[in-house]
Amino acid sequence: MSIIIRLDLQNGDILSELWSLQHKAYRLEAERIGFHEIPPLLETRDMLSRSEECFYGSFDDSGELMGAVAVQEESPGQLTVTRMMVNPDFFRQGVAGRLLEYIFGQYPGMDQFIVSTGKLNEPAVALYTKHGFVPAGLEEVAPGVELIEFHRSGRL
Secondary structure (H helix, E strand, C coil), X not given: CCEEEECCCCCHHHXXXXXXXXXXXXXXXXXXXXXXXXXXXXXXXXXXXCCCCEEEEEECCCCCEEEEEEEEEEECCEEEEEEEEECHHHCCCCHHHHHHHHHHHHCCCXXXXXXXXXXXXXXXHHHHHHCCCEEEEEEEEECCEEEEEXXXXXXX
């Protein structure tokens, strides 16, 4: 069983654990999509501690951080999933899906949820599609590197 809670980035232990998770997860995505300038990989612990995003973490029974998601309300009624990360030790165990479902439950009044991922990040594309997101746009962020933006109605 796991528990999902809001993360306090002013807690040094939580911050360090989240930063470490972020680097493990995004290094793998960088390899997958062939782009190593992913913003979370360039972020220091101090930068992360000042983030205005709201972070939620999924912990296993022993207290290990299995995964985390960050969200930000960009405009009224629109919530953007700004980060999704899963510890590689917990890949393919439903962690990311549970985090998404938690977010949907925590923000029931949203008209729309938005998320982006690298076009070549097949596991993320499959995850978002499985959870009701549909492709809404494609943007080349670097030569040969495309991001897909997905939207999901908040009123499913």
